[in-house]
Amino acid sequence: MAGGGGSSSQCLSYAGCNFLRQRLVLATLSGRPLKIRKIRAREEDPGLRDFEASFIRLIDKVTNGSRIEINQTGTTLYYQPGLLYGGSLEHDCSPSRSIGYYLESLLCLAPFMKHPLKIVLRGVTNDQVDPSVDNLKATALPLLKKFGIDGEGLEIKINRRGMPPKGGGEILFACPVRKVLQPIQFTDPGKIKRIRGTAYSVRVSPQMANRMVESARGILNKFLPDIYIYTDHMKGVSSGKSPGFGMCLIAETINGTILSAELASNPQGQGAAVLPEELGQNCAKLLLEEIYRGGCVDSTNQSLVLLLMTLGQQDVSKVLLGPLSPYTFHRSACMSVKLSLILGAGCATTLLNCAEQHILNQARNEGLAGWASLRAGESA
């Protein structure tokens, strides 16, 4: 085994559980082993949390031949990625984080599987921490389509809605595989032509949704007449186990840019009760804030778009982003560290467009998944 040493030398090593998802996803995509130490080592209950464990289990499910070692206290994680396999799967997500937490990573991985992914996720569909399933459905899927990942297989379907703390929601996520991603040139956001959205409520009065819509429209109508907010009241089995309501707003431009904002009510038994009117207004304001930030991709999907850009072909992709979210910073940083994308993925010229916008362009691909996708997508 003279030359076998090569693979061990490139083991990635990190400390702390921050950006665990990104690290795992990127390690999986690049096929490099990963070691994370000191996961909450100094805290009262050290080690991985249940949602993280659930996430690791999910990663294990979608891959074939990955090796995961966790020490007794759960403070050290060693992960040797296997092949992204896909197929028809089911996963019970931990209710302490919403399905969005898991779905975000799956969105990054799904196009590079060997077989098309079709997964049923159970847990909390909407909460206050993570981007909700509604949001991802409205924003991330069109984004994937821009990269050439489309067709019949691509869908997110909400079978049941589950609110925290107990959850009980269920979604179906299906994604086709692609050999190569198309480069994108996405620098002109265009003008917003319409605003859509969903106001959902489960196990509360169906009137809540209407009240939210009313108040949100009140703010948004000053800008645009074309507003339509669906109300989605789920009953019975499909309403999950906990009561709650919330709202997700989407602004669509003439060029296909989609900006989104969302808010959800406080989980049952936590915090003060929220008035639906207030929530609607706040959500509308958040959307305006998002519009103010600008960019061709909203802040939730910045990291996704950057990742897909780097995983594409060896072509120049351009995208205009608003101010980078902290998560995105870390993602790009992670990428540069892990995939040695340093300058490839890094930001470059910053052009001043309007008050507070940056163009983050020129993600020159790395050829990483040039073949990561080849490996997964091809079945010779």
Place this chain on the structure above:
Amino acid sequence: MEEKEKEKKKKHRAKHSGPKAEKKRKRYLNDLGIGEEEDARKRNPKAFTVQSAVRMARTFHRTQDLKTKKHHIPVVDRSPLEPPPVVVVVVGPPKVGKSTLIKCLIKNFTRQKLVEIRGPVTIVSGKKRRLTIIECGCDINTMIDLAKVADLVLMLIDASFGFEMETFEFLNICQVHGFPKIMGVLTHLDTFKNNKQLKKTKKKLKHRFWTEVYPGAKLFYLSGMVHGEYQKQEIHNLGRFISVMKFRPLTWQTSHPYVLVDRMEDLTNPEDVRINPKCDRKVSVYGYLRGAHLKNKSQIHMPGVGDFTVSDVSFLPDPCALPEQQKKRSLSEKEKLIYAPLSGVGGIVYDKDAVYIDLGGSHAHENEEEGVRPNHELVQSLISTHSAIDVKMASSKVSLFMDSRPLGSEDVGQEFVMPKEERQIDLKTGRVRRKALFDEEEKKENDDAVSDEEDDQEEEEAMSEDGSDGDDEEDAEEESDEGEEMALGSAKRLKTEVAKEESMSELPAFADSEDDLEMSSEEEGKTAPEENEVEEDDYDEQGTYRNESSDSEFEAVSKGVADSEKYEIASEDREMRSQLSARSLKKKTVLTTDSGNCTAEEASGSEVESLDEGDDEEQSHDELEAEVSNQKQFQHTWIKKADSSRQNKLEAVEAEDDDIENLLREEEEYEEKTDFSADTAGALKWKEDLTQKAAQAFLRQQQSTPNLRKLVYGTAVEDDEHESEDAGDELGGLFQVRRPDKESKEKANALDCSKFLIEKPQDWGLEEVMSSIKDCFVTGKWEDDKDAAKLLEEDEELYGDFEDLETGVVHKGKPAAEGDESENEEEGNDGKKSKPEAEEEEKKKERLDKKRKLKEMFDAEYDEGDATYFDDLKEEMHKQAQLNRAEFEDQDDETRVQYEGFRPGMYVRIEIENVPCEFVLNFDPHYPIILGGLGNSEGNVGYVQLRLKKHRWYKKILKTRDPLILSLGWRRFQTIPMFYIEDHNGRHRLLKYTPQHMHCGATFWGPITPQGTGFLAVQSVSGTTPDFRIAATGVVLDLDKSITVVKKLKLTGFPFKIYKNTSFIKGMFNSQLEVAKFEGAAIRTVSGIRGQIKKALRAPAGAFRATFEDKLLMSDIVFVRTWYPVSIPKFYNPVTSLLKPAGEKDTWRGMKTTGQLRHERGIKLKQNKDSLYKPIVREKRHFNKLHIPKALQKALPFKNKPKNLEKKGKTPKDQWRPAVIREPHEKKISALLNALSTVNNYKIKKARVKHRQQVKEYLKVKQKEEEQKLKRQKEAKKKIYRILGQREKKMQKSSLKGSSEGEKDV
């Protein structure tokens, strides 16, 4: 006689074909008046009408099919603008004339004669093409390696001998690893005396060659040698062929970066080597980068050595550059360059921090007239300097000092300063061991810091060198000139700014350290504005760029200040050094406007800066400026000495300040403009503080720009820190990295969420705030070129006038305001002439634009029908390719390299660490060294599934579990494959041997390689065998990690209790648990009775109940067929042939097969006796007599009763017949009688046969007669019946009649 001759003279024969005849015919036709219409289609259109619609459709389909077949999937063109030299591999069996051909080719292109050729030789072959020619020996390692990098293969074939195995082997290797262009060259054609024989051989070889390559492949003939060289004209032709040849891109080559190394240097610290001669080495290799882009720190594989990580890459000026663009057709002598450092050719060789000069040994001067090297003079001029340096070197003690310098401290500095990912850039400033050549400067130094600084300076030099567009050689000349000047102390001024910079940076070498520091700091200040000014000039129109440049300027200034403060505070050595390095980094940021240089030092520096700026943010713009200038002044006061040069600097700094002012002012204006355009009807109040807001926005932006960079990289630093903590031991305890990073700890375990929460949302109730985003909606204000109203207006102008034909109403378009205006203007112009002409031109341009737009629209509409999907796709790809090209075009190489990696065509220097010492010690330039870049997970090792076929020319079959050497991707390695075949149900069944003429699957443990990659297998790479060496070929199918190869395993058991269809079986399993696992499994007896396992029995252990379709016998053996997964041996052993000592490179032996081992050691295989074949002896079966009970016998009918055939008893003696012994006479009689009777018998027999014959014939005759008789009778009967019938009819008729008649009668 004459008459006769006349008769003899041939008559003129008019030509019937050829151009002349054609001409004549034409003329004739013309005379007739029908010549004009040569086209029969025109002349006789009726003959060409559609005859058959079906046929028409078919022909149409066919043409369409042919057209579509020609299409390839369009791909984005990624070929570099300046391609790397074409790799020409000259291959062939020994003594076929490879070296001679190379020499001749080189001579043909460059007019130089190389005595000995080692390694690749790069030459300029034309205005746009360079060639790297390399010879390929017969070692299979070399053949495999070179086939992977070859663009063109010149396959030499000894015509007097015919094809040899090497040729076919190489062709096979090529087929597997992507088929490069192959051109055959026949040599030794002069050995044929007979012309006919020669022709025949040529033809034969050509056709064989065609079957191997492709029909019509070019085969070149080199007829004979003249003075040990091929004929000039032939070589010239060959050269022309090569230099116009086009190449098809090969998948593997275009998707991986690779370097064919043409130079190698050992960079290991000599001290380390002295201490441990076997220590791992650090080497730098050089060569043209080919294929794809190469990233720093990426993984590479060196075939024959192993896997490495690139520790540093840098690009060097092209040593064998293409000529500048020119109008001339051919190259001038000066441009016919040759570069082959391994063969000792190439004049000056540039390194990152040194220049090597090839003096050509002691005979250099003698060869002067021969070597027409462009840089010859330069070499000559430098020789004197060089010797001087040598002398100096010998007498100095620097080398000692260098060696003893603790490397550890260096490392510490490096480690601290450079986080992992930034090393890419930082390494440029980082220490690289310097070559002895220009080290004389270091002698004067007694401080690390100084040396560091010098590093920086030289770095800068290099950079400025790169930056300048001038010829590299010229640059070099300048540089060296400078060196001379310095040495001589002359003060010749160089004209260009670049040169100035260089001289500045050169100066400190002679000054003391204090001065150096100042100088450099000032210099930095100076170089920065200079650079920026240049930039400004370049991009005067583009405000954005200006922003950027001013940014960097600002940064530089404030950073400089921060640094200076720091310097005052801390005067320790280390501090100084780190600061310097930081400064150098900044220098680079300024120079390259690069984003990646964020070291810890700089981060701290910029923190200060950001703090400053943070304070300033609220203040007005002027205040900030003032502060900046204050800081400047502070810097100035800090400078103690003031010499003349510094005076200049001061001025420069002041100028710089002015610049900043100007820039800021401009910035302000720009901001204003943008804001105005963005906001339409903002409240007046809001407008009031617009300027201030703009300033703030500017500040914010300014702050955020570096912050963006810093944030992206800064976090990475944090990540690194954790690692560096681990590496703390490595630093040798000299400097421990201690840092209060509680915050980062907190961060490290923060909530993992992608949402971007807003700290303080804006108040959306306010009108101003709302108006700020009003234009983001379709209801807001649009840009001019997109505004619907405006566009409509324009359209009106164009299409306004029209007449409604139905109603006859003439619509007059609104008199276009603009047009009228322009007319008016024109009129006005006539009168006044005050209007500037520029405006007019503008209008004209506008009109032209409009026209063009219309035309485009029309074209688009018109062409829409023709545009196919394919065309669209192609167009798209083309656009992408252009975009790719354009994106980084305007950046200089330094920056570009950071974004897109090193692009193919660059001459790169790659540093690699931890190379086995044997690579350096046993370096043999005859063997090619290749660096193949690996894809992202190609460095991993795992299970790989292949489709494999034993080569039909390989004599043996391959055995599972025998080690095999594979060539896959870049690598050659030994591994243990397991062969399998896929059953009809998808099961992978293990095979013991490869099938003879069939594909089979194979799985091995080895490097992950993308699917679809071809591979070949050889059993041994050592030595030469007369047989074909390639054992198998195939392709990678899958990289599945779960291995599914299974082996059949039959478990047997025996019945111990048999009921009707149920039996108890034992001996198959050992425990109840095992049985439970196999419940329901199908079992079978050897005799073919099928059954099923039902349930385990309590005792004996492992016994079970089973049911069968029939009753078993106790003698039956029951078995269950199971499949047992086979584990793949994890054996992966790269072939390290390049590490072998010179001369033994082709003797690499890896793991031996058991067969080989047994053979070597004379161990005989102990065979299982039961497995041997023996003659089958079948015992005769004896069946017992049938016994019928007496009762039954009685009941049986007599027919079936056993007859009491009693055995005849022994005949008593008295009944024995005595033997008759005849007398001779009697014998005679009996013999005669015998003979007679025989004759008689024969006669009787004959007679009988005859009689039979007669009877037969008689019978035949009889039968005939009978038939005839029957016939006759039949006819007679017929007649009779007919008559009878008629009569009856008559009778009937008559009876009918008769009745009536009768009645009548009656």
